Amino acid sequence: MSSSDTLLDVRDLSVRFRTRDGVVQAVSNLSFTLRRGETLGVVGESGSGKSVTSLAIMGLLNRTFADITGEILFEGTDLLKLSPSELRKVRGKDVSMIFQDPFACLHPMYRVGAQIAEAVRAHANVSHSAAWVRAVELLDAVGIPNAKTRARDYPHQFSGGMRQRAMIAMALVHNPAVLIADEPTTALDVTVQAQIIELIDKVKRDFNVGVILITHDLGVVAETASHVLVMYGGRAMEYGPSREIFHAAQHPYAWGLLESMPRVDRKLDVLIPIEGSPPSLLNPPSGCPFHPRCKYRVESCDSTTPHLQTMPDGHDDSCVLSAERKREVWRDRIVKEIDAR
Amino acid sequence: MSAGTTSSGQGPLVEIEHLTKHFSVKQGVFARGKGVVHAVEDVSLTVNRGETLGIVGESGCGKTTTARLLVRLIDPTSGTIRFDGQDITNLSRARMRPLRRQMQIIFQDPYSSLNPRKSVGQIVGEPFAIHRTETDVKSRVQELLARVGLNPEHYNRFPHEFSGGQRQRVGIARALALQPKLIVCDEPVSALDVSVQAQILNLLKDLQREFDLTYVFISHDLSVIRQVSDRIAVMYLGRVAEIGESERLYEHPRHPYTAALLSAVPRAETNGVGSGRHRIVLGGDVPSPVDPPAACVFHPRCPRFRPGLCDVETPILRRFDGDHEAACHLPVERWPMSEEELRRPSAGVEQV
Numbered sequence: 009m010s011s012s013d014t015l016l017d018v019r020d021l022s023v024r025f026r027t028r029d030g031v032v033q034a035v036s037n038l039s040f041t042l043r044r045g046e047t048l049g050v051v052g053e054s055g056s057g058k059s060v061t062s063l064a065i066m067g068l069l070n071r072t073f074a075d076i077t078g079e080i081l082f083e084g085t086d087l088l089k090l091s092p093s094e095l096r097k098v099r100g101k102d103v104s105m106i107f108q109d110p111f112a113c114l115h116p117m118y119r120v121g122a123q124i125a126e127a128v129r130a131h132a133n134v135s136h137s138a139a140w141v142r143a144v145e146l147l148d149a150v151g152i153p154n155a156k157t158r159a160r161d162y163p164h165q166f167s168g169g170m171r172q173r174a175m176i177a178m179a180l181v182h183n184p185a186v187l188i189a190d191e192p193t194t195a196l197d198v199t200v201q202a203q204i205i206e207l208i209d210k211v212k213r214d215f216n217v218g219v220i221l222i223t224h225d226l227g228v229v230a231e232t233a234s235h236v237l238v239m240y241g242g243r244a245m246e247y248g249p250s251r252e253i254f255h256a257a258q259h260p261y262a263w264g265l266l267e268s269m270p271r272v273d274r275k276l277d278v279l280i281p282i283e284g285s286p287p288s289l290l291n292p293p294s295g296c297p298f299h300p301r302c303k304y305r306v307e308s309c310d311s312t313t314p315h316l317q318t319m320p321d322g323h324d325d326s327c328v329l330s331a332e333r334k335r336e337v338w339r340d341r342i343v344k345e346i347d348a349r
Numbered sequence: 350m351s352a353g354t355t356s357s358g359q360g361p362l363v364e365i366e367h368l369t370k371h372f373s374v375k376q377g378v379f380a381r382g383k384g385v386v387h388a389v390e391d392v393s394l395t396v397n398r399g400e401t402l403g404i405v406g407e408s409g410c411g412k413t414t415t416a417r418l419l420v421r422l423i424d425p426t427s428g429t430i431r432f433d434g435q436d437i438t439n440l441s442r443a444r445m446r447p448l449r450r451q452m453q454i455i456f457q458d459p460y461s462s463l464n465p466r467k468s469v470g471q472i473v474g475e476p477f478a479i480h481r482t483e484t485d486v487k488s489r490v491q492e493l494l495a496r497v498g499l500n501p502e503h504y505n506r507f508p509h510e511f512s513g514g515q516r517q518r519v520g521i522a523r524a525l526a527l528q529p530k531l532i533v534c535d536e537p538v539s540a541l542d543v544s545v546q547a548q549i550l551n552l553l554k555d556l557q558r559e560f561d562l563t564y565v566f567i568s569h570d571l572s573v574i575r576q577v578s579d580r581i582a583v584m585y586l587g588r589v590a591e592i593g594e595s596e597r598l599y600e601h602p603r604h605p606y607t608a609a610l611l612s613a614v615p616r617a618e619t620n621g622v623g624s625g626r627h628r629i630v631l632g633g634d635v636p637s638p639v640d641p642p643a644a645c646v647f648h649p650r651c652p653r654f655r656p657g658l659c660d661v662e663t664p665i666l667r668r669f670d671g672d673h674e675a676a677c678h679l680p681v682e683r684w685p686m687s688e689e690e691l692r693r694p695s696a697g698v699e700q701v
Contacts, residue, residue: 198569199407199610201615202615202630202631205615228615265543266617268543268544268547269547269617270547270570270572270575271616272571275595275596281548282545285512285514285515285542301544
């Protein structure tokens with residue numbers, strides 16, 4: 009790997025929140041990298057720490073309540089060490105973010121074009137009219153028809169899909185290097201979701217950005233991500249190239265997800281659920297957070313803290329089972345079960 | 350009405366005919382102009398005993414309104430609803446009450462559909478209190494809790510002490526309490542984590558077998574709908590675009606909208622085969638139901654749109670194989686098909 013295109017290098021990131029009820033260990037010892045032109049899909053359920061990770065990268069966590077340790081290196085600079093004013097120069101410019109609910113992110117009483125123009129002027133010393141021209145240009149680039157007239161619309165005049173397009177336009181204002189998309193299609197309908205997925209892919213190519221796509225939808229990840237990070241209980245469970253994860257998953261949690269998912273291309277005889285429910289981060293299970301629900305647990309699972317390790321001829325995962333056992337279960341059990349049903 | 354009189358056991362459980370629901374809305378600065386939301390427009394369908402009818406569609410397509418109409422939570426503008434052989438379209442509240450025991454709803458959001466100030470025992474026992482049918486409520490409630498996979502000892506706990514999946518189980522226990530014939534499941538797994546969804550889907554399936562339940566299952570998730578449904582109705586902008594036996598509809602969708610929906614679902618393939626699938630990306634968004642397009646409501650987004658036909662003549666549901674019906678002038682000839690092929694319907698209008 010050529011380290012020169014490494015945009016983001018997250019090392020040993022941990023985030024703890026102090027709350028009235030105790031300390032919430034939201035993210036534990038998380039490491040990953042993101043390169044230009046790459047889409048990293050971060051998959052996890054609610055409480056898996058995926059959104060907190062993105063907020064930490066964006067510098068949007070209140071450091072008074074959140075203890076953040078580790079490093080978030082953006083092109084070599086540790087974002088966690090920057091002062092608020094230095095961080096403000098990076099945020100929204102080099103690293104930008106789009107959120108799940110585009111309506112909540114647009115001011116209802118300002119024209120869409122004006123809000124994008126404001127983002128232009130936040131980081132560049134240009135006139136109002138030049139900023140407006142740039143806003144229209146971007147709205148056009150993200151596929152808003154009649155961008156010139158639609159820029160004068162208010163958010164309520166936009167449909168859900170168009171609002172998400174406008175948010176993407178706003179994120180692209182300063183040609184960012186990293187684009188974080190937090191559940192960008194969850195609030196949208198299936199047909200519109202397909203449009204936005206294609207748009208994010210196009211944006212990645214046209215603007216040569218690195219995309220972090222946070223989602224709970226394995227299908228979205230399989231179709232768009234080059235790399236996948238599977239999170240559970242604030243920890244990385246599995247990390248590697250997307251093809252490998254979907255064709256040779258190594259972690260029991262990933263197996264469980266693949267087995268339990270209904271499919272659109274055929275009706276399954278049975279769904280095999282993962283029993284139990286996701287852990288509370290206030291009072292997490294000892295050892296591997298997944299062990300209370302894991303069908304393959306061994307004795308050491310409740311005492312060994314999992315860390316990502318590279319499997320020979322495979323990718324990274326944090327399960328203590330031996331490489332042979334993982335291959336065997338995947339080949340003889342999971343693949344067969346998924347195919348047979 | 351005693352429990353015995355209604356089990357006629359013959360014919361469909363629910364039949365709705367030409368059901369229409371309009372909501373009026375105020376428009377304009379001083380709310381002068383009155384607009385009409387065409388939420389459900391001329392929908393006819395039947396729900397057979399013991400089956401699961403899936404209703405699928407995007408937001409605003411009228412799937413939830415249809416379900417609420419068929420249990421008479423709201424009143425239709427026109428059309429008729431028959432439940433268990435009886436016309437319930439115009440029944441008074443008092444006459445509806447005994448029937449309500451036979452139709453229950455499971456809601457999408459297990460957080461807002463349970464009263465936070467009542468214990469789980471009170472929530473599940475409330476139907477008994479309302480209908481005064483049970484003497485030993487507590488043991489009956491505990492039985493129900495156990496049946497849906499909750500610990501009966503948790504009778505006195507409050508909703509906030511449960512996870513999302515467990516709360517949904519409480520909602521299911523409440524719906525089961527009065528031994529209904531029909532349960533409307535309105536997006537019952539959409540708010541749940543992926544790893545918990547399968548538990549709830551399996552539970553619903555087991556209960557259906559055990560208690561001989563009929564489900565109307567509403568979802569926007571095409572994978573979930575395929576997994577649970579015997580028959581499926583695809584709705585678009587208040588109308589039924591296509592309806593039919595589930596596997597037939599998925600193997601060969603006839604309506605271009607169904608085809609586009611199916612092709613748009615992102616898939617997690619594990620076998621590495623590209624499967625030669627084509628994604629059909631529809632342009633634009635769902636139009637406003639206040640001012641729906643003329644004739645075929647799908648025509649502005651349809652890849653097969655033919656001017657002079659689709660925007661002039663309203664398509665009616667036409668029968669294909671079995672009970673598979675679609676409302677399209679230029680139905681999809683075969684499946685799968687690329688977007689290019691879909692754009693070129695075979696020359697004439699296919700006759701049935």
